[in-house]
Amino acid sequence: MRAILKKIELMDIVVLLILTLMIMVTLYPFIYTCSISVSDRFAVTAGQIKLLPVGFNLDSYIYVFKDSVIFRAYLNTVIYSLTGTILGLFVSSLTAYPLSFNYSKRKIVMKILIFTMYFSGGMIPGYLLIKNIGLMDNMWALILPGTLSVWNVIIFRSFFMNVPVSMRESALIDGANEFEIFTDIYIPLSKPVFAALALFTAVGIWNRYFDAMLYLTSPEKFPLSIILRQLLIQNQYRFGDMIQTNTSVNSESVKAATIIITILPVVCIYPFLQKYFMKGIMIGAIKG
Amino acid sequence: MIKNREFQFNLMVIPGIIFVAIFAYIPMIGLIIAFKDYTYASGIYNSKWIGIDNFITFFNDPYFFRIVKNTILLGISTLIFTFPAPLFLALLFNELRSAKVKKTYQTITYLPYFVSTVIIVGLMKNLFDVNGVINGFLNIIGVDSIVFFNQPEWFRPLYILSYLWQTTGYGAIVYLAAMAGLDQEMYEAAKIDGANRIQTIIKITLPSISPTILVLLILAIGGIVGNDFERIYLMYSPLTYGSADVISTYVYRSGVISARFGYATAIGLFNSIISVMLLWSANRFSKKISDISLW
Numbered sequence: 001m002r003a004i005l006k007k008i009e010l011m012d013i014v015v016l017l018i019l020t021l022m023i024m025v026t027l028y029p030f031i032y033t034c035s036i037s038v039s040d041r042f043a044v045t046a047g048q049i050k051l052l053p054v055g056f057n058l059d060s061y062i063y064v065f066k067d068s069v070i071f072r073a074y075l076n077t078v079i080y081s082l083t084g085t086i087l088g089l090f091v092s093s094l095t096a097y098p099l100s101f102n103y104s105k106r107k108i109v110m111k112i113l114i115f116t117m118y119f120s121g122g123m124i125p126g127y128l129l130i131k132n133i134g135l136m137d138n139m140w141a142l143i144l145p146g147t148l149s150v151w152n153v154i155i156f157r158s159f160f161m162n163v164p165v166s167m168r169e170s171a172l173i174d175g176a177n178e179f180e181i182f183t184d185i186y187i188p189l190s191k192p193v194f195a196a197l198a199l200f201t202a203v204g205i206w207n208r209y210f211d212a213m214l215y216l217t218s219p220e221k222f223p224l225s226i227i228l229r230q231l232l233i234q235n236q237y238r239f240g241d242m243i244q245t246n247t248s249v250n251s252e253s254v255k256a257a258t259i260i261i262t263i264l265p266v267v268c269i270y271p272f273l274q275k276y277f278m279k280g281i282m283i284g285a286i287k288g
Numbered sequence: 289m290i291k292n293r294e295f296q297f298n299l300m301v302i303p304g305i306i307f308v309a310i311f312a313y314i315p316m317i318g319l320i321i322a323f324k325d326y327t328y329a330s331g332i333y334n335s336k337w338i339g340i341d342n343f344i345t346f347f348n349d350p351y352f353f354r355i356v357k358n359t360i361l362l363g364i365s366t367l368i369f370t371f372p373a374p375l376f377l378a379l380l381f382n383e384l385r386s387a388k389v390k391k392t393y394q395t396i397t398y399l400p401y402f403v404s405t406v407i408i409v410g411l412m413k414n415l416f417d418v419n420g421v422i423n424g425f426l427n428i429i430g431v432d433s434i435v436f437f438n439q440p441e442w443f444r445p446l447y448i449l450s451y452l453w454q455t456t457g458y459g460a461i462v463y464l465a466a467m468a469g470l471d472q473e474m475y476e477a478a479k480i481d482g483a484n485r486i487q488t489i490i491k492i493t494l495p496s497i498s499p500t501i502l503v504l505l506i507l508a509i510g511g512i513v514g515n516d517f518e519r520i521y522l523m524y525s526p527l528t529y530g531s532a533d534v535i536s537t538y539v540y541r542s543g544v545i546s547a548r549f550g551y552a553t554a555i556g557l558f559n560s561i562i563s564v565m566l567l568w569s570a571n572r573f574s575k576k577i578s579d580i581s582l583w
Contacts, residue, residue, distance in 0.1 A: 008385075009485070011383065011485045011486070012383070012384075012385055015380050015383045015384060016384070016389075018380060019380055019381070019384070019393055020393075022377070022397065023393055023396050023397065025453075026396060026397055026399065026400060026453065026457070027396060027399075029411040029412075029414075029415060030399070030411075032415070032421070033411060033414075047419060047424070050421060050424075091303050091304055091307060092304070094300050094301075094303060094304065095300065095301050095303065095304030095305075097297075097300055098297035098298075098300050098301050099301070101297075103294070103297045104294055104297075105297075105298070105301070109301055109304075109305065112305065112308065113304070113308060116308055116312040116313070118564070118567075119316065119560065119564070120312060120315065120316065120560075121312075121314075121315025121316045121317075121318050121319050122315070122319070122539070122553065122556035122557065122559075122560060123517075123536070123539055123540060123543065123544075123552075123556060124318075124321075124539065124543040124544070124549055124552045124553045124556055125314075125315035125316070125317075125318030125319055125321070125553060126311075126315045127543065127544060128315075128318060128321075128328075128549060129310075129311070129314055129315050129318060131328075133310075144307070144310075144311065145311040147307050147311075148303075148304045148307040148308055148311075150308075153304070177292075177296060178293060178296040178297065178300065179296065179300075182300075203402050206404070207402075207403070207404030207405070207406070208404075209404065209405070209406050209518070210517070210518050210521070214544065225404055225406050228404070228406045228407060228410060229406050229410075229522070231410070232406065232407070232409075232410030232411075232413065232414070233406070233409065233410060233413065233522055255410075255414075259407055259410065259411070262404070262407065263402075263403050263404075263407060266402045266403070267399065267402070270395075270399075270402050271395050274391075274395060278461060278465065
């Protein structure tokens with residue numbers, strides 16, 4: 001055990017200062033946005049909010065939850081993320097399983113998969129493909145292309161290869177087939193990996209916007225990212241009648257509230273999965 | 289028994305192979321339209337073969353020089369600022385005494401990575417707005433307000449800033465993992481020899497993780513011309529095309545908006561080839577000067 005030095009050096013202070021400064025800069029926009037979302041409407045318009053809220057009310061949030069477009073978009077985002085994550089992790093882990101053993105086609109399958117990491121058709125052929133197979137304006141256009149993530153396959157494979165062979169062997173002796181071994185032994189043992197990859201996959205889909213913009217045309221299918229883009233970047237969002245009649249919200253605080261509700265689920269979950277995905281990154285980085 | 293096992297394995301990889309075949313390999317075959325005068329109506333087979341005409345048109349395009357210049361400038365300036373940042377952050381974290389502070393701070397620094405680019409850019413647009421907080425601060429110190437997002441000269445700094453904000457914390461994780469795996473005995477020996485902390489960093493930590501640094505550098509160089517399309521797309525506007533319009537955004541406008549599919553694909557292919565060449569050169573150079581390379 002390394003001896004813990006009690007003496008505090010100048011270096012410690014400098015390091016702590018610099019890091020604290022970075023933390024503050026990183027956090028500031030989020031705190032600022034949060035403050036705007038709960039502040040008094042007039043203070044917001046007058047530009048009085050610099051860091052902390054002025055006044056306090058949750059009217060912006062009530063407005064946001066009542067807005068059918070935003071509500072629908074939120075629902076869509078949840079559906080897309082859940083579906084994409086479950087499907088993606090299932091396919092990736094299933095594919096990784098045979099590659100962890102003495103499978104006759106292991107090398108060639110690995111080559112096929114890894115090649116796609118270095119070379120791809122690009123934006124236009126991808127776009128034309130979706131068009132040609134009739135997936136335009138369809139939620140599956142967002143999910144299917146990314147379902148098999150080679151990166152995830154590699155990570156699953158690394159993990160599977162570390163599972164003690166004896167477990168598999170005794171199961172085989174008991175007469176189990178590969179599918180049973182996969183579901184009854186390997187999947188339960190891989191919970192940390194599933195947790196970490198589930199986080200990344202879900203967040204990836206949750207935040208995705210370009211694919212949605214490219215392929216979805218029906219407003220009722222839009223995920224939150226499209227709505228956010230309309231709100232924040234294009235300033236084009238048509239607020240319903242409510243905003244004229246509702247005197248305690250304005251467009252700025254509603255924008256802020258929408259941002260907060262979008263990032264809240266992610267912000268709440270990711271710290272808890274930290275230790276899992278740190279391991280995942282380590283495996284990925286070393287193997288990659 | 290063995291035959292049965294192989295069959296089951298085959299079944300298990302089939303879904304993955306199908307996905308990759310459809311969504312990765314078919315588009316690769318679709319690259320062929322770079323050499324054709326492709327129209328949606330005729331499809332791939334019936335479109336006329338025009339060889340490298342699309343590429344020649346591209347080289348003669350009035351915007352060719354602008355977008356290539358912007359792509360390279362953006363790629364290189366991004367690399368210069370965003371490559372060292374995660375390393376610097378990791379080194380700082382490594383020097384922290386308190387594990388609790390380290391963990392808390394770390395968790396905060398990679399928060400922006402989990403926030404979508406739409407929101408990150410949206411937040412920046414808000415802060416840097418003409419009436420926003422940044423301009424408010426500038427006014428206090430006597431500087432006139434700047435309409436940041438409309439000025440071409442501000443595009444690159446803002447782009448790099450948003451990139452740094454979003455990815456530095458997350459990027460530091462890999463370096464921290466590498467540092468955590470280092471042999472502590474080296475540090476003990478250095479301390480006995482009287483090295484101060486900065487010397488320790490320069491002479492021990494950095495050289496020990498140089499394989500990691502080099503590998504990431506090679507990958508980063510390969511990605512110079514890649515440019516984060518989503519980010520640029522969200523941050524640019526016709527007003528800033530002068531410095532913001534890059535190859536990938538031009539491909540998007542030519543292909544998806546103007547439907548010049550063959551042309552846009554040709555440009556994209558050109559970009560990919562440059563990227564592979566860069567990757568290959570960086571890898572070769574790294575092999576020459578050290579033992580480290582990707583392949």
